[in-house]
Amino acid sequence: MVRKLNKDKKVLMISVYAAIAFSGAGIVLGTLFQSQMILFDGLYSLISVVLSLISLAAATFMSKNDSRHFPFGKDVIEPLVITFKYVIILILVIGSLMMAIVSIFQGGRDVAVGAALIYVAISTLACLIIYRYLNKHASESTTGFISAESNQWLMDTLVSSGVLIGFVIAAILQYISSMQALVPYIDPLMVVIVSLYFIKVPLVEIRHSMREVLVMTPDNELTRKVEDVIYKIELKYDMEETILRISKVGSTLSIEVDFIVKKTSKVQTISDQDYIREEISTKIQDIDHTKWLTVSFTNDRKWAI
Template sequence: MIQISNLEKRLLLISVYAAIGFSVLGIVIGLLVNSQFIFFDGIYSLISVALSGLSLLAAKYIGKNDWKRFPFGKDVIEPIVIIIKYTIIFLLVVASLIVAMISLFQGGRDVAIGVALIYSLVGTVGCFLTYLYFKKHTGKTQSGFLTAESNQWLIDTFVSAGVLIAFIVASILQNISSLAYIVPYVDPVMVIIISLYFMKLPIKGIKASLREVLSMAPKKELRQEVEQVMVNIEKEYNLAESFIRVSKTSKTLWIEVDFVVDNNSKIKTITDQDKVREEIKQNLSKINYEKWLTISFTSDRKWAL
């Protein structure tokens, strides 16, 4: 069963506090300088607060011991929460795209460039440093929550970078009289570009989490690593056949193996079976996931199918 570490809880809290800071700054500055791009950045950060809070609540709930109600653990809660988060992010991006297109056809927006440049520089650096901090710890924990948070900050980094690039371009164009008419269009055009590009990230996250909710097989490399261990065991103990089922939910790898034994097999007693189980456990220890192992032996093939 998944265990939520203190590190994960601490990082999720950091994400909440950081998102609150960026959201307030973005919304206020966006309204002051009349920039949809900055306002979108602030609204995105505000929604990130709610989403990070949702992750934190889910993480705490998953960490509570409740074996009577959840005999197989609460691992599936994590991908469900991640699907909700990515769906909201996707809808936010689509809404921003629609508003930007309307603004574009209405003649664009006049923006106070100087203030916008300072905000976008601070936002880009701040979001990128937060993303790097999360990225550093995500690989150590194999946490879906932290991966989703990391992706959120990556999106915010590129949105802020897009703001920065847009206003650098706008500041150059406003000093060129023959091109100054383009300046009002810079803000909505950058929103459209960023929105179209980053639609794929939440879609990718939703697809990956759906695979876990539906208990589908994990990525090919991970599945093959597990299967190779079982093939070696099958050969070592002269087992007639093996049936392997592998799925991944959150940080838990679910592995069910049914070995078919015959008269030539070296498995004769329950002690022999336990020996094989221990060997499999040791051989799988290098895979950086919690494992839920179910290993069965039968002399009748029909019970393995």
């Protein structure tokens, strides 16, 4: 676990360095070209730097063993950090949307379209390369930090792609005399379109992370896999009832099983109980999460609820 977290930190540092470069270029060139969209891209990258550093600090903290103060682990830090990251992104998106709407009502913005077009083309390609790099490592990571970083760069790639299309349209309109009056509106209009599209992403991710912070049952295939294993065990050993609780926090999947045993159940000794625990552990070992498994047996239902 610690080795994988250290690998995650190295990958996160690549994201930090890239975000620093993009933020500096975006803010300077966005101001120079009078482009609200490029400035938005630069500010997004600047915030990404801060958020990436927070993820890096969280990954470093989680890699340090401290079972005395955190007897159940530090996994809750991961969804808390991810929630914070997406709240900040949501604030940026909403703020940019409002500024763009104001700009449209004020007559748009005159942008150096040619120079901006070159910058955005390079930016789009670079963002795509970084996204693919992070996405590759996200599938190998045991935490959600790399996945969250990958999502940030995917958003940036799609933003840059949309901006590129917008500037291509603006460049074409410049050569059509009857359409030239529309050119100043292209830049803020792109911000509006991109902002409306990306409001959904942080909202969905915040919802997923908050489910983990609140220790709710996972709303995905994980729950169905575990339920299938446990209820087959219930039938196999003729249990009276089974109470199953599942939660996912960070990379840890917590599974608590309480079997209500009746007289005819095929479990009578502690050895029988341990055998069932081992059977459950074996059948869920293909689930790619750190598992915290607790299996209890009782004749009285009150001890299971």
